[in-house]
Amino acid sequence: MAKKDIHSDKELIAVLSAYLDGELGPGQAQKIERRLTEDPRMRQLLNELGQVSQMVHELGRTKAPDGLADEVTKRLERDLLLDRSDVLAELAGEKHLRLRRFATAAAMVMLIGAIGTIIYHVLSKPYIPRPERVTDKFVAVAPEEPRTVKTLKMTVADDAAEKVTVPVETAVDKEIESIIDKISEIKYSNLRLVVAGSDILTETSRLEKLFADQNIGKVIRTQINENYYQYAFVCPTDQFQRIFSGIRHKDNQIDLVVSDDQGQCVVVVPRATQQQAMKLAGEANPTVQLTHAMQFAMADNNTVLGRSDIHAEWLQWIAKEQPSLDDLRVLGGPSEKVNEEKIGKIYRPASEALMASTEEPAQSEPAQLVAVVVVVQPAEKPDEDLSPSQDNGRSSIKSNFDTPSIGDDTGANLDPNTPNSNF
Amino acid sequence: MKNPKNSYSDGTSRYAERQTDRACQNICDGGSEDDVLIKRCRTGNMAAFEQLVLKYQDRLFNAVFRMVGDYDDAMELTQEAFYRAMKGLKKFRGNAGFYTWLFRIGMNLCINHHRRQQRIQIRSLSGDDQLGHQADALTVMAKANDSSPVYQAQVRENHGRVLAALEELEASARAVVVLRDIEELDYAQIADILQVPTGTVKSRLSRARAALRRQLLKGQS
Numbered sequence: 001m002a003k004k005d006i007h008s009d010k011e012l013i014a015v016l017s018a019y020l021d022g023e024l025g026p027g028q029a030q031k032i033e034r035r036l037t038e039d040p041r042m043r044q045l046l047n048e049l050g051q052v053s054q055m056v057h058e059l060g061r062t063k064a065p066d067g068l069a070d071e072v073t074k075r076l077e078r079d080l081l082l083d084r085s086d087v088l089a090e091l092a093g094e095k096h097l098r099l100r101r102f103a104t105a106a107a108m109v110m111l112i113g114a115i116g117t118i119i120y121h122v123l124s125k126p127y128i129p130r131p132e133r134v135t136d137k138f139v140a141v142a143p144e145e146p147r148t149v150k151t152l153k154m155t156v157a158d159d160a161a162e163k164v165t166v167p168v169e170t171a172v173d174k175e176i177e178s179i180i181d182k183i184s185e186i187k188y189s190n191l192r193l194v195v196a197g198s199d200i201l202t203e204t205s206r207l208e209k210l211f212a213d214q215n216i217g218k219v220i221r222t223q224i225n226e227n228y229y230q231y232a233f234v235c236p237t238d239q240f241q242r243i244f245s246g247i248r249h250k251d252n253q254i255d256l257v258v259s260d261d262q263g264q265c266v267v268v269v270p271r272a273t274q275q276q277a278m279k280l281a282g283e284a285n286p287t288v289q290l291t292h293a294m295q296f297a298m299a300d301n302n303t304v305l306g307r308s309d310i311h312a313e314w315l316q317w318i319a320k321e322q323p324s325l326d327d328l329r330v331l332g333g334p335s336e337k338v339n340e341e342k343i344g345k346i347y348r349p350a351s352e353a354l355m356a357s358t359e360e361p362a363q364s365e366p367a368q369l370v371a372v373v374v375v376v377q378p379a380e381k382p383d384e385d386l387s388p389s390q391d392n393g394r395s396s397i398k399s400n401f402d403t404p405s406i407g408d409d410t411g412a413n414l415d416p417n418t419p420n421s422n423f
Numbered sequence: 424m425k426n427p428k429n430s431y432s433d434g435t436s437r438y439a440e441r442q443t444d445r446a447c448q449n450i451c452d453g454g455s456e457d458d459v460l461i462k463r464c465r466t467g468n469m470a471a472f473e474q475l476v477l478k479y480q481d482r483l484f485n486a487v488f489r490m491v492g493d494y495d496d497a498m499e500l501t502q503e504a505f506y507r508a509m510k511g512l513k514k515f516r517g518n519a520g521f522y523t524w525l526f527r528i529g530m531n532l533c534i535n536h537h538r539r540q541q542r543i544q545i546r547s548l549s550g551d552d553q554l555g556h557q558a559d560a561l562t563v564m565a566k567a568n569d570s571s572p573v574y575q576a577q578v579r580e581n582h583g584r585v586l587a588a589l590e591e592l593e594a595s596a597r598a599v600v601v602l603r604d605i606e607e608l609d610y611a612q613i614a615d616i617l618q619v620p621t622g623t624v625k626s627r628l629s630r631a632r633a634a635l636r637r638q639l640l641k642g643q644s
Contacts, residue, residue, distance in 0.1 A: 013636075014626060017628055021610065023610050048636050052639060053604045056585055056605060057604045057605060057607075058582075059586070061482075061605075062488050063485075064483075064484035065484075065498050068476070068502060069480060072476055072505045073472070075502070075506055076506065076509060
């Protein structure tokens with residue numbers, strides 16, 4: 001019975017609790033209200049439940065502590081600063097995050113692709129050393145530091161077998177050497193141009209503009225003194241042709257200077273024509289180049305023959321016989337018979353060698369490089385003491401080699417009869 | 424036990440209806456405003472989130488405080504509830520009100536907290552650490568009622584007994600009582616917050632009230 005009462009109480013409390021909260025339907029509520037009028041115990045129970053509810057309700061409200069909102073906001077901001085991206089993601093929205101991830105992935109792919117392309121191009125190309133000539137930037141190097149000056153005594157013979165001693169001063173510039181070192185593996189010819197102009201500044205500015213127009217990547221300018229400038233650069237022969245054409249005009253003359261490997265034999269071709277210049281520029285073999293130069297010099301009746309102990313006999317033979325290139329027998333001099341194979345191997349010009357090996361030599365021949373040194377100096381005044389023929393020859397020699405000495409006693413080597421003493 | 428508002432003995436259902444209507448009205452009033460603030464929150468607007476916190480912090484904190492009985496724990500859990508609400512805004516579909524959703528997070532935190540506390544048994548709803556903050560609430564009530572010191576003492580005593588009785592309840596039962604009698608939510612809303620059927624709310628609430636009644640009557644005797 002007691003158990004039944006308890007069960008009844010539980011059911012009654014459940015119904016009264018719902019009635020108290022207004023959670024009963026209208027029919028059930030009416031039933032309860034009818035029973036409440038009849039059952040005092042039920043009324044008592046409802047009253048007690050109502051009081052319990054009221055007491056809990058009257059516990060009152062405790063306000064949130066001050067700064068709670070700040071604390072929460074700070075915590076979120078702290079998460080943002082610590083890059084807890086899950087909070088960021090919720091704040092920024094999924095779509096935005098998706099875009100950001102996509103952009104990041106795309107950037108990564110592009111970066112990897114670019115790096116891969118660069119690596120591929122670098123690794124796939126064979127290494128070919130070549131001179132720098134990429135930009136039109138003109139590089140000027142001031143000649144502040146002293147240079148190594150090599151003085152060479154040379155005996156020059158003209159038609160009258162007159163011998164004069166000419167000092168040859170070759171400024172060995174380290175930077176020029178570095179350029180030459182870079183292309184040491186490539187076939188190239190050496191050529192020195194001496195430009196005598198009436199106005200040095202005009203001449204140099206024209207020259208520099210020409211280098212820029214012809215896109216010569218690197219030119220080393222050396223100012224010997226206020227009247228002497230020297231430019232060194234390397235270019236292909238076709239480019240040299242344009243440069244030579246640009247340098248040459250009616251107000252100046254260009255002398256070509258060619259020397260052998262050791263610099264002991266030097267030949268000057270005065271007032272050189274473009275054809276002569278190209279012939280010399282196209283020959284990488286110094287000895288053959290020298291021979292060409294001597295031919296040109298003799299043809300111009302400016303007999304300027306370089307002579308050294310080694311090649312004395314040979315040079316004399318050259319001067320006397322004026323052999324053609326095909327008949328040239330250089331090695332060991334004219335008396336020695338050299339078989340054709342040896343000559344072809346050693347001295348045959350590159351174009352001829354190529355012709356022997358291919359059907360279409362002219363088109364497939366790679367461009368030959370020319371290491372050019374251009375010396376700009378003032379045009380020489382006529383020397384009244386010299387005859388016209390002598391003047392021609394000697395002035396050309398002088399104009400080419402008579403650069404002022406720097407800290408050297410080269411003047412002591414000058415023949416007092418030569419115009420060199422005028423400088 | 425005398426109830427000062429004992430004027431509804433013959434009109435209980437009307438009182439209950441008024442309570443429910445008031446709760447619904449509160450929630451409905453904040454609905455559209457909450458939607459705007461939530462929309463801004465989703466774009467990363469921290470000011471909008473702060474507005475939401477300010478709007479609901481007192482109600483949530485009070486409910487949490489009644490659940491856990493410790494002021495500091497209540498503050499920590501309330502902060503955590505807001506933090507999680509902000510993190511989970513993406514999951515908020517708007518089927519229920521933001522208030523309901525926020526309270527769901529808060530109540531779950533409280534229930535989990537209660538389970539942890541049960542394992543270590545160190546908290547007391549009527550403990551000394553609650554007296555200061557509880558006294559504040561009582562003082563506010565006493566001033567509002569403009570009652571005598573004797574009445575104030577009686578109210579204070581009653582509150583102590585109610586808190587002690589609440590402490591005896593299971594966390595789930597306590598949550599139902601807090602949401603109904605303090606937050607004045609109807610059964611459907613409570614069911615929505617606690618994610619249980621309405622019948623479960625009804626049975627839990629009746630059991631909780633019966634237990635409270637026993638506890639309070641025992642103390643009275």
